[in-house]
Amino acid sequence: ETGVTQTPRHLVMGMTNKKSLKCEQHLGHNAMYWYKQSAKKPLELMFVYSLEERVENNSVPSRFSPECPNSSHLFLHLHTLQPEDSALYLCASSHLGEAAYNEQFFGPGTRLTVL
Amino acid sequence: GENVEQHPSTLSVQEGDSAVIKCTYSDSASNYFPWYKQELGKRPQLIIDIRSNVGEKKDQRIAVTLNKTAKHFSLHITETQPEDSAVYFCAAIADYGGATNKLIFGTGTLLAVQP
Secondary structure, three states: OOOEEEEOOEEEEOOOOEEEEEEEEOOOOOEEEEEEEOOOOOOEEEEEEEOOEEEEOOOOOOOEEEEEEEOOEEEEEEEOOOHHHOEEEEEEEEOOOOOOOOOOEEOOOEEEEEO | OOOEEEEOOEEEEEOOOOEEEEEEEOOOOOOEEEEEEEOOOOOOEEEEEEEOOOOEEEEOOEEEEEEOOOOEEEEEEOOOOHHHOEEEEEEEEOOOOOOOOOEEEOOOEEEEEEO
């Protein structure tokens, strides 16, 4: 499969569950991102992994934990989530090189519902 | 940090008319401004972008203009078609020299093209 893929596409979990979201990019990019998309809110950048460096949005709660084992795979580990965490979680990737600000390619997203 | 505001939040036009979506940004150091289109249930996709060294860019029926002095940029869609119906997001880079792309998104505009 080409581009950026995400699994699962839909996830329903209780507040005490632990689950993980997976993202994989097949574009040879060297940076990957997690975004949260809630209704009527701008896309919110949660985490960036770039050139083996992790950058995070300080407002993201610790119940979200990212993992990037290599440049092609990105995970978002979830534990003890709250109902307000229900949203569409989008993964994206881009290539960072001499030309700055290259296009970010998005995955299809995981629709998360926390009961 | 960067703040991006987008207007209007919803826009309804008749097929064949033009549509204009406007965004303002706060960080004068921002120098890359992409526009993403997100159809219902699908991922955001880049449709056009502009860098701060140009004032206007056009690609068939879509164009983007940038006014660095006023810190605003706009998306123009001419001869709208029903398939243009989607949510459109503007974004700006707030990059202070690091290796990462920190896209800051607007809140989105829901464009409905009436046949």
